[in-house]
Amino acid sequence: MFLTGCVQTIPESTPPSDTWRTSLKQIKHFRSEGKMAFISPQKRQSANFVWQQQDDEYSLDLNTFIGTNVLRLKRHPYIVELDIDGEQYQGHNAQSLVYRLSGWLLPLDTPEQWLLAAYDAESAQFDQQQRVRSASWLSPDNRQWQIRYQNYEAIQGVWLPTRITLSHDTLRVKLLINEWQLQ
Secondary structure: OOOOOOOOOOOOOOOOOOOHHHHHHOOOEEEEEEEEEEEOOOOEEEEEEEEEEEOOEEEEEEEOOOOOEEEEEEEOOOOEEEEEOOEEEEEOOHHHHHHHHHOOOOOOOOHHHHHHOOOOOOOOEEOOOOOEEEEEEEOOOOOEEEEEEEEEEEEOOEEEEEEEEEEEOOEEEEEEEEEEEEO
């Protein structure tokens, strides 16, 4: 009896140097994939997500576990497009558009900061490798968010978060990031 199969080479990650935070702040193009859970006292919802960032433009796709698209959000320099339930909408503020049409509250105005953990907020607490462990963040609509980073992975010489919890009032949004691609 013979066993056959494909051999997959997993690229080795470069361990971060002492100056990895400088490299982190220069990341402008990336893709991340994983799972996102919305937890409130009223209900729990989850979706798979794909986040793609190119400079100040991004797209966010949320899909069910069987692959059905829940919503697709695209932010361009002056407009936001949202496809949800087969309908297309436009606006100027991603966070308010998603909340109004889906009921999901997400800090979507400068997500690259909290998604990459690439900020130096006064409220931030760091670990020994200078990775953000927790921080408070005030979104442009004056909502206070508490952010916790539970786990990191070394990707191409920088530490990137793989488990994030965002909290606002009674809402918790948990992200489990399975894959990072830096460009």
